[in-house]
Amino acid sequence: xxxxxxxxxxxxxxxxxxxxxxxxxxxxxxxxxxxxxxxxxxxxxxxxxxxxxxxxxxxxxxxxxxxxxxxxxxxxxxxxxxxxxxxxxxxxxxxxxxxxxxxxxxxxxxxxxxxxxxxxxxxxxxxxxxxxxxxxxxxxxxxxxxxxxxxxxxxxxxxxxxxxxxxxxxxxxxxxxxxxxxxxxxxxxxxxxxxxxxxxxxxxxxxxxxxxxxxxxxxxxxxxxxxxxxxxxxxxxxxxxxxxxxxxxxxxxxxxxxxxxxxxxxxxxxxxxxxxxxxxxxxxxxxxxxxxxxxxxxxxxxxxxxxxxxxxxxxxxxxxxxxxxxxxxxxxxxxxxxxxxxxxxxxxxxxxxxxxxxxxxxxxxxxxxxxxxxxxxxxxxxxxxxxxxxxxxxx
Ligand SMILES: *Cc1c(COP(=O)(O)O)cnc(C)c1O
Numbered sequence: 001x002x003x004x005x006x007x008x009x010x011x012x013x014x015x016x017x018x019x020x021x022x023x024x025x026x027x028x029x030x031x032x033x034x035x036x037x038x039x040x041x042x043x044x045x046x047x048x049x050x051x052x053x054x055x056x057x058x059x060x061x062x063x064x065x066x067x068x069x070x071x072x073x074x075x076x077x078x079x080x081x082x083x084x085x086x087x088x089x090x091x092x093x094x095x096x097x098x099x100x101x102x103x104x105x106x107x108x109x110x111x112x113x114x115x116x117x118x119x120x121x122x123x124x125x126x127x128x129x130x131x132x133x134x135x136x137x138x139x140x141x142x143x144x145x146x147x148x149x150x151x152x153x154x155x156x157x158x159x160x161x162x163x164x165x166x167x168x169x170x171x172x173x174x175x176x177x178x179x180x181x182x183x184x185x186x187x188x189x190x191x192x193x194x195x196x197x198x199x200x201x202x203x204x205x206x207x208x209x210x211x212x213x214x215x216x217x218x219x220x221x222x223x224x225x226x227x228x229x230x231x232x233x234x235x236x237x238x239x240x241x242x243x244x245x246x247x248x249x250x251x252x253x254x255x256x257x258x259x260x261x262x263x264x265x266x267x268x269x270x271x272x273x274x275x276x277x278x279x280x281x282x283x284x285x286x287x288x289x290x291x292x293x294x295x296x297x298x299x300x301x302x303x304x305x306x307x308x309x310x311x312x313x314x315x316x317x318x319x320x321x322x323x324x325x326x327x328x329x330x331x332x333x334x335x336x337x338x339x340x341x342x343x344x345x346x347x348x349x350x351x352x353x354x355x356x357x358x359x360x361x362x363x364x365x366x367x368x369x370x371x372x373x374x375x376x377x378x379x380x381x382x383x384x385x386x387x388x389x390x391x392x393x394x395x
Contacts, residue, residue, distance in 0.1 A: 004034065019353060026053025029372050029379050031358065039353070042371045042383055043360045047192075047224050047336070050251035050373040051296055058254060058292050065288035074282055081287030087294035091233045092246060094262035098271075099281045099290070102259050103223040103249030104138025107186075109261035110219050110245050111142045111160075113270050114184035117217055120270065127183030132168040134194035135187065137221055146186055149194065168197060171206040178210065184217040184245075185210070189235040192224035195363045196331055196338035201239055208241045217267050219245040223259065227251035228297060228373055230334030231307040238333075251373075256289035302373055310334040312377050313369070316384050324391050328365075337369040338362055351390040357383060 004022045022034040029052050031039045044050065051058055065080060072078050085097040100106045111129065118127025131137070131146040138144070144152060145159040153159055162181065167173040168191060185207055191197040211218040220243040225235040227248060232238045234246065244267040249259030258281075263270070280286070297303065314330070317337060321327040329340045341348070344364045352359050362368040367387075371379070 002034070019350070021353065028052045028054070029375055037356070039356050039358045040379060040382055040386070041358045042369050043358050044251075044370050044372045045255070046360065047229065047250045047370040049254060050227060050229070050302075051254050051293065052372040052374045055254075055296065057296055057299075058289075061288055061292040062256070062285065065285050068284070070285045071280070071283045073279060074277065078282070078284040078287060080284045080291055081282040084287040084290035084294070087291055088248075088260060088262060091294065092248075092262060093237075093242060093264060094246060094268075095264045096268040097260055097262040098276065099286060100249070100259040100261065100278060101257050101280050101286075102138070103247065104140040104143040104259075105278070105281075106223065106247035106249055106259035106261045107137045107143040107146065107221065108140055109271075109276060110184075110186065110221075110247055111146065112276060113245055113261070113263060113267055114186075114217055114219065116270050116275065117267065118181070118183035121183075121215075124181075126162055126181055128162040128164055128179065128181040130164045130166055130174060130177045130182060130185045132187045132191070133165050134168060134191060134197075135221075136191070136193035137186070137188075137223075168194075169200050169203045171203055171210075174207060174210060178214055178216075182214065182216055184219050186219040186221065188221045188223075188225065189239070190225040190230070190333055190336055192336070192368075193362060195340075195366055196336065196368055198235075198331065198333050199239070204236070204239045204241050208243075211244070217244040219243060219247075221247050223247055223249045224370075225333070225336055227293075228303050228306055229336045229370070231303055231310055232334075233297075233303060235333065252293065253286055253289040254293050256286050258286040258290060300374075306334055306373050309375055309377060309380065310337075313337060313375075313380050316380055317369075320384060320388065320391075323388075324395075326391065326395065332369070335369070335371055335373060335375065339367045339369075341365050341367065347394055348387075348390050351393060352386060355386045355389060357386040359387075 024034045031041050088097050115127045119125050133148040135148040137147050145163050148165045164177040166177045222234050245263045247261045317330045321330050345367050360368050
């Protein structure tokens with residue numbers, strides 16, 4: 001057995017079944033393992049490495065910041081994180097930003113805004129949040145409680161109370177859950193882990209209207225679908241919807257662990273000194289990463305690029321679906337795409353790895369495509385060629 005794999009399996013808590021590949025370095029849209037084998041990466045570290053690997057400007061900026069100052073605590077100010085917050089606000093329409101260290105922590109912050117919003121209004125801390133079935137919001141206890149997948153929750157109860165679930169893309173089911181104590185509705189603009197389902201325009205606009213009618217906070221989890229993945233900086237921007245609270249992470253730092261929850265209007269003033277905190281969050285290294293990510297998106301016109309290549313990806317995936325009856329459906333937006341097959345995709349993933357392609361799943365029968373946003377048409381052709389080969393072999 002590979003000594004690294006042996007060591008990891010000896011000492012890591014066994015919370016993952018990993019693929020037997022030890023990755024060593026990356027370049028652009030390719031990863032290389034410890035034997036020098038090259039992989040085309042259509043997972044991007046689960047939607048993180050938007051700029052690809054070894055991006056020179058990003059790496060230089062972080063190296064400079066490491067030499068200057070990595071950490072300060074939040075008792076003081078630092079320029080990189082102030083710059084990053086300004087960039088985030090400008091591109092999202094949010095007014096106030098709180099940086100965290102992960103996606104799940106961003107969700108915890110959003111939950112706290114919702115609960116305190118209700119508390120300020122009523123004097124009661126029993127505000128109810130409506131979340132969606134098949135959602136995924138993270139693994140910490142609050143985020144787990146709003147994750148609509150009972151198998152993730154069942155061994156870890158009791159969940160935090162006053163969470164209700166509705167059916168995604170079913171406005172009536174959301175209406176049914178609204179009661180006296182409802183204070184917020186939380187959903188992914190495009191459900192990721194739960195099988196890759198974009199919200200319909202009718203649904204999201206309808207939820208926004210319900211929030212306005214009942215004075216609820218509209219909280220959109222853009223951790224996977226945000227940061228340019230759909231060709232808009234944030235997926236909700238294509239719907240003409242303006243949320244009160246959003247969360248982001250994954251591509252936000254392009255590899256440096258950083259997330260955020262951000263708020264506008266009535267939601268922006270809810271949390272006050274003492275209500276929330278973090279030791280690492282807002283640190284200058286994370287701030288420099290976020291600021292540099294926004295800079296590079298602007299300089300390289302990355303969103304326009306995503307629109308062009310994602311059109312191409314959709315066409316190629318649709319053609320593939322036409323050729324192979326085992327493909328039941330393509331769904332997705334931009335560079336967040338999925339193919340649902342009529343059999344478990346595990347073998348396809350493993351065969352693809354043998355043939356130099358890294359992909360991930362979104363549920364047992366769903367292949368998920370989350371390439372780095374710098375992907376080009378030739379890489380899409382390469383992916384399609386390999387995937388075709390795998391499907392041929394399996395059939
Ligand atoms: C990945 C993800 C999370 C959790 O983020 P972590 O950084 O893994 O804690 C939350 N919501 C969505 C939509 C995600 O895709």
